[in-house]
Amino acid sequence: MSEAVVKIENLVKRYKEVLALDHFNLEIKEGEVFGLLGPNGSGKTTTINCILSLLSYDKGEVEVFGKKMTPDNYEAKRNIGVVMQNVAVFDELTVYENIDYFCGLYIKDKVKRKEYVEDAITFVGLEDFKKFYPKKLSGGLLRRLNIACGIAHKPKLIIMDEPTVAVDPQSRNKILEGIEELNKNGATIIYTSHYMEEVEQICTRIAIMDKGKNLALGTKDELKKMIKNTETIYIEKIDVTKEQLEAIGKINHVYSANVEDGKLQVKCSGGKHNLINVLNYINDNNIPCGRVYSELPTLNDVFLEITGKELRDKEA
């Protein structure tokens, strides 16, 4: 049994009339890359601020490293690295100086600190930008600097709040690889995101949250097994009648069939030959159609089944 690094029990946080956390529970064990997945406004940042004792809350308990977390629990704070959602670096300092500043809050030994700063720079791939000022960095590079500042002191627990929002794919991959490496080197990670693909890629366990509540918890496979959907079949540019659509909805293992913008979506639960069965019907009835494909359930399907809505707004 690994020890709980963070334990949250029955946490309630209100901002005036907004109930941001509604009896929220969570236990994160040593060595996990724990994903907190939820749409904007679901309470991810509030959770993190409560874990860090940056915010007071109305009810509940927060423990970090087995002790109650309080604003003056410096012992715990020394062992936590935070990468906040909003980039927080000094414009007056270069990349190197920024990392050195944050690392210096924890690591007093100059030789050791130099080594740690260099490690952090290599880690986020900013070797060619050490002397750059933040204003000269692209959004992705700035995010990488923000991360380097948060993790340079080699903390045991690293909390990252949406570190890849509005980041180019190259920086995003670098960040995701980096998180996996930090974890291999022994850090426990809490990672929040509203991008389910990322959470699926790197997280060992995932909590899906919405409206301040923890809706589901498990590995990605466990989460997907909690739902009825096992496969969704898509057929583009289809021309079906209402009767045909109803008939498709009655095929074995199919539990819903809809057409939106000329694209048929068939949701299946169980069964092994769903795609063939649907295509046979299309063929037998000479229904004109375009591209056909099938998808396994995603975390979005999990979210959709639990809440009745999509995990994220369709992005522009």
Ligand code: ADP
């Ligand atoms: P997330 O990080 O998942 O996007 P937040 O924790 O930032 O969610 O927000 C949770 C809810 O609390 C939202 O409804 C948000 O509008 C509200 N909220 C967050 N911060 C404040 C604040 N300082 N004052 C008032 N309401 C807030």
Ligand code: MG
């Ligand atoms: Mg947030």
